[in-house]
Amino acid sequence: MALPAEAQVADDPVLQVRDLSIGFRTPRGPVAALRHVNLDVPRGSIVGVVGESGSGKSSLALAIMGLMAGNAEILGGDIRFSGIDLRRLPPAGLRDLRGRRMTMVFQDPMTSLNPVRAIGRQMIDIQYREQNLSIAQKRGRSADMLRRVGLPDPEQQLDRYCHQFSGGMRQRIAIAMSLLEEPELLIADEPTTALDVTLEAQIIQLLRDLRQEFNTSILFISHNLGVVAELCDYIVVLYAGEVVESGPVREIFYRPAHPYTQALLACDPARLDLVQRELPTIAGDVPNLMRVPTGCVFRPRCPKAFAPCTNVPPPDVALDDVHHARCHLLTDEQDG
Amino acid sequence: MSEIPAGPGFLRLLGQRLRNDPLGLLGLVLVLLVLFCAVFGPSLAPYNPLKLAVLDRFQSPSWTHLFGTDNLGRDVFSRVLAGTRIALGVGGGSIAIALSIGLMLGLVAGYGPRWLDNALLLLFDSVYSFPTVMLGLTVMTLLNPSIGTLVFVIVVIQTPAYSRLIRTATLSIKTSEYILAVRSLGASPPRVLLVHILPNVIGPLFIIASMDIPSVIALEAGLTYLGMGIPPPAPSWGRILQEGFDSIRDAPWIVIAGGIPLIITTLGFTFLGEALRDWLDPRLRRVI
Amino acid sequence: MAEAASVTRPSPAAAEAPLLAVENLRVRYPMMGAVRAALQGRRDRFLDAVLDVSFTLKAGTTLALVGESGSGKSSLGRAIIGLVPIHSGHVRFLGKEPALQGMTRDYRRDVAMMFQDPVSSLSPRRSVRSLITEPFIVHGLSRRDLAAEATRLLALVGLPADFASRYPHQLSGGQARRVGVARAVALLPKLIIADEPTAGLDVSVQGEILNLLTRLQRELGLSYLIITHNLAVVRHVSDETAIMYMGRFVEQGPTADIFAHAAHPYTVGLLGAQPKPDPDRRRDYVALMGEVPSLARRPSGCEFHPRCPHAQELCRREVPPVFELSPRHRHRCYFPAATN
Numbered sequence: 001m002a003l004p005a006e007a008q009v010a011d012d013p014v015l016q017v018r019d020l021s022i023g024f025r026t027p028r029g030p031v032a033a034l035r036h037v038n039l040d041v042p043r044g045s046i047v048g049v050v051g052e053s054g055s056g057k058s059s060l061a062l063a064i065m066g067l068m069a070g071n072a073e074i075l076g077g078d079i080r081f082s083g084i085d086l087r088r089l090p091p092a093g094l095r096d097l098r099g100r101r102m103t104m105v106f107q108d109p110m111t112s113l114n115p116v117r118a119i120g121r122q123m124i125d126i127q128y129r130e131q132n133l134s135i136a137q138k139r140g141r142s143a144d145m146l147r148r149v150g151l152p153d154p155e156q157q158l159d160r161y162c163h164q165f166s167g168g169m170r171q172r173i174a175i176a177m178s179l180l181e182e183p184e185l186l187i188a189d190e191p192t193t194a195l196d197v198t199l200e201a202q203i204i205q206l207l208r209d210l211r212q213e214f215n216t217s218i219l220f221i222s223h224n225l226g227v228v229a230e231l232c233d234y235i236v237v238l239y240a241g242e243v244v245e246s247g248p249v250r251e252i253f254y255r256p257a258h259p260y261t262q263a264l265l266a267c268d269p270a271r272l273d274l275v276q277r278e279l280p281t282i283a284g285d286v287p288n289l290m291r292v293p294t295g296c297v298f299r300p301r302c303p304k305a306f307a308p309c310t311n312v313p314p315p316d317v318a319l320d321d322v323h324h325a326r327c328h329l330l331t332d333e334q335d336g
Numbered sequence: 337m338s339e340i341p342a343g344p345g346f347l348r349l350l351g352q353r354l355r356n357d358p359l360g361l362l363g364l365v366l367v368l369l370v371l372f373c374a375v376f377g378p379s380l381a382p383y384n385p386l387k388l389a390v391l392d393r394f395q396s397p398s399w400t401h402l403f404g405t406d407n408l409g410r411d412v413f414s415r416v417l418a419g420t421r422i423a424l425g426v427g428g429g430s431i432a433i434a435l436s437i438g439l440m441l442g443l444v445a446g447y448g449p450r451w452l453d454n455a456l457l458l459l460f461d462s463v464y465s466f467p468t469v470m471l472g473l474t475v476m477t478l479l480n481p482s483i484g485t486l487v488f489v490i491v492v493i494q495t496p497a498y499s500r501l502i503r504t505a506t507l508s509i510k511t512s513e514y515i516l517a518v519r520s521l522g523a524s525p526p527r528v529l530l531v532h533i534l535p536n537v538i539g540p541l542f543i544i545a546s547m548d549i550p551s552v553i554a555l556e557a558g559l560t561y562l563g564m565g566i567p568p569p570a571p572s573w574g575r576i577l578q579e580g581f582d583s584i585r586d587a588p589w590i591v592i593a594g595g596i597p598l599i600i601t602t603l604g605f606t607f608l609g610e611a612l613r614d615w616l617d618p619r620l621r622r623v624i
Numbered sequence: 625m626a627e628a629a630s631v632t633r634p635s636p637a638a639a640e641a642p643l644l645a646v647e648n649l650r651v652r653y654p655m656m657g658a659v660r661a662a663l664q665g666r667r668d669r670f671l672d673a674v675l676d677v678s679f680t681l682k683a684g685t686t687l688a689l690v691g692e693s694g695s696g697k698s699s700l701g702r703a704i705i706g707l708v709p710i711h712s713g714h715v716r717f718l719g720k721e722p723a724l725q726g727m728t729r730d731y732r733r734d735v736a737m738m739f740q741d742p743v744s745s746l747s748p749r750r751s752v753r754s755l756i757t758e759p760f761i762v763h764g765l766s767r768r769d770l771a772a773e774a775t776r777l778l779a780l781v782g783l784p785a786d787f788a789s790r791y792p793h794q795l796s797g798g799q800a801r802r803v804g805v806a807r808a809v810a811l812l813p814k815l816i817i818a819d820e821p822t823a824g825l826d827v828s829v830q831g832e833i834l835n836l837l838t839r840l841q842r843e844l845g846l847s848y849l850i851i852t853h854n855l856a857v858v859r860h861v862s863d864e865t866a867i868m869y870m871g872r873f874v875e876q877g878p879t880a881d882i883f884a885h886a887a888h889p890y891t892v893g894l895l896g897a898q899p900k901p902d903p904d905r906r907r908d909y910v911a912l913m914g915e916v917p918s919l920a921r922r923p924s925g926c927e928f929h930p931r932c933p934h935a936q937e938l939c940r941r942e943v944p945p946v947f948e949l950s951p952r953h954r955h956r957c958y959f960p961a962a963t964n
Binding site (some may be wrong): 199230264276284 | 692693765796797798827828829830831832835836838853855857859860861880892894895897898899900901902903906909910911913915916918
C-alpha cells in the first residue's frame with residue numbers, strides 16, 4: 001500500500017514501488033500489463049498481492065527481481081529495495097542482490113528446482129558468496145535449513161535429487177533454498193497453488209514461523225483469499241494491471257472500499273455462510289489489455305458505476321493513512 | 337461479451353514472420369525457383385538436352401550456351417533444367433511416398449498394442465542401421481537400376497526415421513486430455529488416430545521431410561556417380577556430375593554446372609525447413 | 625455400530641432405483657512390466673488406485689468426490705466412464721453393467737465426461753464448432769444440421785454464435801470450460817462426470833460455470849459426479865459428498881451431514897485445513913501433519929493411521945469396515961470423531 005509522501009516514514013520499507021508501469025511487445029501489439037502501481041513492503045511484514053488472471057501480479061514479481069521476459073519492458077516508475085534504486089543498478093549489481101538479499105519462490109515445485117543436480121549441491125552453490133566457509137560448513141548450514149523447514153533426516157536428503165521428493169517436500173526445499181542467505185525480502189509467487197490443501201496449511205504455518213525467526217519480509221502473491229487472510233499483514237488488490245485497493249488485512253476484509261474488492265470477497269464460496277446453489281459472480285470478463293478502457297478499468301463490470309467512471313480515471317483516495325482505494329465513489333465520502 | 341478478440345488471421349501473422357526472417361525468405365525464394373525450373377524448365381530450355389552435336393563439344397560457357405556444352409555437345413544448361421524435373425520428381429515423389437508409409441506405420445506403432453509396437457520398432461531399427469549408400473548400392477545391384485528402383489531404395493531408407501518420429505509424437509499425445517476426452521465420447525480408434533492425432537503430429541514431419549529432399553537428391557547423385565543410379569541418357573544432376581568429373585580436365589565448367597543446382601536446392605530447402613520450424617507451432621499459435 | 629464390509633443397497637421398494645450404482649470397485653495400474661517385477665522379486669506389481677468403493681447416485685442429484693493427490697478420485701471417474709479398465713467390482717448404470725457389454729454406444733451417449741484443464745482438453749487444431757459437434761459424428765448422427773446444433777449448444781452455455789469459428793488457444797479459461805460443457809451436453813446425457821470443473825478458473829468466474837451446470841441440471845434433468853478438491857464449492861453445489869483417501873471412501877453421505885458432523889479424522893482434518901478468508905479466524909495449529917504416502921507403499925490396516933491423532937493398535941492391523949451413522953452417512957473409522 002502506498003504510504004503518502006507527507007507521512008513520516010519512520011521505518012525504511014524493504015521494498016518501495018512507485019508508479020511502476022510495465023508493457024509487453026507481442027505480435028499483435030503492445031500490452032499494458034501494469035499501470036502506475038504503488039506498493040510498499042514495510043520491514044518485517046507480509047504483504048499479500050491478490051489478483052486474478054490478467055491482473056499482472058506475476059509480472060510485478062518478475063519485474064522486481066529483474067527476471068522479466070525478453071519482450072517485457074519497464075515503461076516508467078521506480079523500484080527501490082532497501083533504498084537502492086533497482087532500475088539504475090547495473091546487471092551485476094542486481095545479480096548480487098538476487099539470491100542473497102532478495103529471493104523468490106515459484107509456483108511449481110516440479111519445475112523450479114534443477115532436476116539433474118542433487119539438492120545439497122544446489123544449496124551449496126547458493127552460498128557461493130560465502131568465501132570464508134568450507135564446503136562442509138556450507139553443507140551443515142544447508143542441512144540445518146532443511147531441518148528447519150521440516151524435512152526429516154536432512155543430512156541424507158542433501159544427496160538426493162528433486163524427483164525423489166513429493167511436491168510438498170520440494171516446495172519446502174525451495175523455501176529452504178530461498179532463506180539460506182537470510183534475505184531481507186522473499187517474494188513468493190503462488191507458492192501453494194499447486195499443492196493439496198493440507199500441504200498448503202503446513203506451508204503457511206512454516207512461512208509464519210520462518211518470518212518470526214529470520215525477520216524476513218515477504219511479498220506473497222496469490223489469488224486465494226483464504227491464504228492471504230491467514231498469512232498477510234497488508235493486502236494489495238490488483239485488477240487488470242492496476243492497484244485498485246490496498247491496506248491492512250482487516251480493513252480489506254471487513255471494510256473493503258473498492259467495488260472489485262467487495263465483489264471478489266462476495267464471490268468466494270468459503271465466505272458464504274448460507275448454503276446456496278446459485279453462486280455470486282462478477283459479470284463480464286477481464287478487459288483486453290491492448291485496449292485499456294478509458295476512465296476506470298473496472299467500469300465495464302462494476303455494479304456501482306456512474307457518470308465520471310467512463311472517462312475520468314479514478315483518483316487514489318486515502319481512507320486513512322494506510323488504506324487506499326481508487327474509486328470515484330469514495331471522493332464524496334473522503335474526509336477533509 | 338468477451339474481451340478476447342479472435343486476433344489477426346494466420347496469413348497475416350505468416351507475413352509478419354517472413355519479414356523478420358531473411359534466411360527463411362531466401363529459402364522460400366530458392367525453393368520457388370527450383371520448383372519453377374522443374375515445372376517449366378524443359379519448355380524453356382533453349383536446346384534439347386539429349387540432342388547430340390559432337391562438333392560443338394566442350395564449348396565453354398557463352399551467351400549461346402550458358403553453361404557450355406559437354407563431351408557430346410549437349411547444352412549443359414538445358415540438361416540441368418531437365419534434370420531439375422527429375423531431381424524434384426524423384427526426390428519429392430519418393431519422400432512423399434516414404435512420408436505416407438511412415439505416417440501410417442508410426443501412428444499404428446504409437447497407438448496400438450505393445451507387441452505391435454515392439455515388432456515395428458524391430459523392423460525400423462534393422463533397416464535404419466544399414467549404412468545408406470551400401471543399402472542403396474545393394475538394392476540397385478540386385479534389381480536393375482532404374483528410376484523405379486531408385487524410388488524404392490529411397491522409400492526403404494527414409495521410412496524408418498519418419499515412422500519413429502511419428503511414433504514418438506503419437507505416444508506423447510496419446511495420453512493428453514483432449515484425446516481422453518474424445519475417447520470418452522466413444523470415438524473409435526481409427527477416428528481418434530486419423531481425425532485427432534494425425535493433424536497434431538504431422539507438422540514436424542513435413543518440415544523434416546522437406547529438409548530431406550536435398551539429401552535424397554544428393555543420394556541419387558552419389559549412386560549415379562558410382563554407376564548405380566538412373567541410367568543414361570536421362571540428364572539427372574548425378575549424371576551431369578559424373579560426366580563432369582570424367583571430363584574435368586577438358587571442361588571444368590560442367591562439374592560446377594552440375595553442382596550449383598544441388599547447392600541451391602539444398603540451401604533453399606534447409607533454410608525454408610528451419611524457418612518453417614520456427615514459424616509454425618508455438619509462436620504462431622500463441623495469439624493471446 | 626459395525627456393519628459388514630459390503631454396502632447394503634437400499635431395497636427397490638424403499639427407494640427408486642439409482643441412476644448409477646458402484647459396488648466394491650477396484651482399479652489397479654501396473655507399476656512395471658511382468659519381467660521387471662520378476663527380476664526385482666516383487667510379488668505385487670500393481671498400484672491400487674481405487675479400492676473397494678461402493679456408492680449410489682440418484683437421478684437428478686449431484687455427488688461430489690473429494691480427495692487430494694493420490695486419492696484415486698480421477699481414476700474412479702475414468703473407470704466409470706470406461707477409459708481405464710476395472711479390475712473387480714461392478715459399475716451399474718440404470719441396472720445394466722456397461723463394462724460387460726463392451727461399453728456400448730448407448731452408454732457413451734448417456735454418460736459424458738468433462739476434463740480438468742479447460743483448454744488442453746480441447747483438440748488444439750479443431751474449431752469450436754467441430755469440437756462441440758464431435759459427439760454427433762462419433763455416434764453416427766452427422767446427418768443433422770451440425771451448424772445449427774453448434775449454434776444451439778453455444779447459446780445453451782451462454783457463448784455467442786460467432787465463437788464457433790474460434791480455436792482453443794483463442795479462448796479464455798472460462799470460455800474453454802463452457803465449450804467443454806457444450807460438448808458434454810450435446811447428446812443430452814443423463815450423467816456428467818466433471819473432473820475438477822473449477823480448476824484453473826478465477827474465483828469470479830467459477831461461480832458462472834457452476835451456475836451454468838446447476839441451470840442445465842434443472843433444465844435437462846442431469847445428474848453430476850463432480851470430482852474436486854475444493855471443499856468450499858462442494859458445500860454449496862453438491863447433494864452428497866464422498867471423501868477419498870488412498871483409493872478408499874473414508875466417509876460419504878449427505879453434504880450437510882458431512883460438514884456438520886464429520887466422523888472420520890481425515891474429513892475433520894481436511895475441513896480444518898481449508899484456509900478461512902477471515903483474518904480474525906486464523907488458526908495457530910496445523911490440522912493435518914505429514915503427507916499422503918505413496919501408493920506403492922500402502923500402510924497396513926487403515927491407511928490413514930500414520931497421520932491420525934487417534935490411531936490405535938486395531939487401526940494398524942485391520943482395514944476398518946464401513947460403519948453407518950445414518951442410512952446414507954457412512955464412514956470407515958473405528959474411533960470416529962463423534963465418539964471422541
